[in-house]
Amino acid sequence: MKLFLTFFLCSLTQLATARTLLVGPAESIRSLQKAFALAADGDTIRLRQGIYKEGTLQLTKSITLLGENYPVLEGEKKFEILHISGKNITIRGIHFRNSGYSAMNDFASIKLVDGSHITLDQNIVSNAYFAIHVSNCTYVHIRNNRITGIPASEQMTGNGIHLWKSSHATIENNVIKGHRDGIYFEFVTSSFIRNNHSENNIRYGLHFMFSNDDSYMQNRFINNGAGVAVMYSKRVRMEKNHFEENWGASAYGILLKDITDSHILQNVFMKNTVGIFMEGSSRMEITRNRFLNNGWAMKIQASCDDNLFHYNNFTGNSFDVGTNGTMVLNRFENNYWDKYDGYDMNKDGIGDVPYHPVSMYSVIVEQNPTTLILFRSFMVSLLDRAEKAIPSLTPEHLIDNKPMMKMLRL
C-alpha cells in the first residue's frame, strides 16, 4: 500500500510539472523561440493571436502547441517556418504563411524529419512552396488542415502534403488546393489517406510512388492537371473516391502504372478524359465502380494482365474501353454497359449475347488520333454497325460474356 501511494504521489508530481506556457504580444513570453527553449517535455504552449516573424523555428521537445484564433507564423517568403523532429508532438490551430522557396532544397512551411507520433491538426498553410513535408517518420497524423498554394509558375510550386520514407501515417480531412501534387507518397507504407479534398493542383491530386500496403478512401480529386497517379506499388486499396473533371490530353481519373495485387472499389469516375488509364498492371480487381460521362471510361494497355473487371456501371461514356493491342488477358464480367443492345430472352437479367466494349472506331482512333474529328458521323456509326455484325478489327476476346440488362445499384 505504501509503495502504491508513493507511486501515486510521484505520478501526481509528474502531472503537476507539466506546465502551460502562454506566448503572445501581451504576455511575459513574447516569442515562440523563447517558449521552445523554456519548455520541457509534456508542456503545452498556448500561442495568442498575433503575427510572429521568427525565421525558422526548431522544435525537438515533446510538447503541444495550440494556437488561439489562428495566430500567424510568417515566413516572409524567405524561411522554412517550423522544423520538427522528435516524438509526441502536437501542433494545432496555427496559420503558417508565406514560407520560402529554394530551388535546391524542398523548403516547406512545416517540415517533419525523423519523428514519430506527431499530430498536425486544424492548421492553415498558405502561399507555401511545399506545405507539409514529412521524411523518415512513423505514426504521423495530418488532419483537418487547409492548404492553399498560389500556383505562380509550375516549377515554383511544391507538393501540398509530401511524405517520403515513412510508415503508419494517417492523412485525414484535409483540403489541398493550388500545389504541384496535392498529396505525394514516395516509399510510404501501411498508411491511410481518408476523406481529403484535393482540387486544382497543377499536376496530380494524389501521387503514389513505390508505396505498398496503403489505402485511400472517400477522397475527392477534382480538376487536377493530370488527375491521380498510382505508380510502381503493390497492394493498394482505392475505395469510394471521386475522380472528377480531369480534362486534357494527358489527364486521367487514375493513371495506373505497374500496380499489382490492388483493389479499386466503389469509386466514381465522372467527366474525365480517361477514367482509368492502365499500363503494366496485373492481378487487380476493379469492381462496383461508376463510370459516368467520360471520354474513355478505361484505357487498358496490352501490358496489363490477369485483371478482373466486374459489377461496374458504364454510362454516358464516349468510349467504354480503349486498348492498343489485340491480346486480351483480362476478364470482364457482369458489368452494365449502356451501349449494350442485346436481348434477354430467358429473363435472368443477363444479356444473351456478349458485349464488345471496344468499338471499331475506338480502335481506329487509338491508331490515328486525328480521326476523332469524324466522331458521331454517319460513316463511323455505319462502321461500328458493320463491325458488330462481322467483327474483324476489334479484339474478339475482349468481351463481357455476362452483360447486365439493368444498371447495377451501387
Add this chain to the structure above:
Amino acid sequence: MRFLNLLLIVSFLTGACSVKPEPFKFGKDLCHTCKMTLMDPKFGAEVVTKKGRIFKFDDLVCLNQYLQTEKEAEQNLSHLLVIDFEKGDAFTDAREAWYVFSTEIKSPMAGHTAAFSSRETAEKFSGTVNGTLKRWDEVSGKK
C-alpha cells in the same frame, strides 16, 4: 521566279525535317517511359532520333529503361541529352556530362542522380550531398 519558288519549297521541306532537340514544356509534356507529367526542371533527359522523333524523360531511370528496351536505339540517335542540374531546363550531352549519385538527391523516379555539364560544379555539389562522381558509362548501366 520558278527557281525561287522551288528553292522556297526545298528550304521549307528541309527545314521541317531538321533534327533538333525541343525544350520541355513543364506541366504539359509527359515522360515517354513512366507517363508522368514533367515538372522538375532540375532533372530530365531527351533523345532525338535521326529521323527527328523526340522522346522526353523525367529521370535518368526512365531514359535507361528506354535505351535498354529499344536495343538498336542508341545508334539511331542524333541527340542524347540530359538536363543540367545546376542550370535547370538546359540540356547538355549525356555522354559528356558528369553525374553525381547520392541518395540525398530526390529525382522524380528515385534515380538519385544529377547531371552537370561542368566537372567542377559536379564535384562541388557532390561534396555537399556526400555523393559519388560518375560518367555516362557508369550511369547508363553498361558496366
